[in-house]
Amino acid sequence: MKAGTRALRHNAASRLLRAGTPLPTISAVLGHASQDSTTVYLSMDAEHLRACVLPLPQGAVR
Template sequence: MISSCMKEAGIRQGKGERRGPHCLRHSVAARLLAAETPQPIISSILGHANKDTTKIYLSTDLEHLRACALGMNGIEVAKEEWK
């Protein structure tokens, strides 16, 4: 049912991408995380018995990941090392 609703809404998925309920759950978790919903609440909403299962969604919060990124200043790489 979810897959047909997504198709009707014009949401395309590439070959090999997860479909249907998984995509919906992933989207819900990502939006809750972006809204700064605490991880235990997200785990509860998704029905995860182990809160560590929810950690996979942390990689979807790009804004907070950008804040954690380190700069490249002071890291010298020779052109030969690019290969």
């Protein structure tokens, strides 16, 4: 049951983040007193993590 609840909360947090919901609002929806608790549910949002990656400079060795 615990894993199912965690997956549900992770899904809800990820969907809210993709919709542009601010972190304090997501924290409130999940019932967290601290935003640090919320980041656990958002840490594996690959789509948004990819958006944070800087491009390699032209001519850089791969």
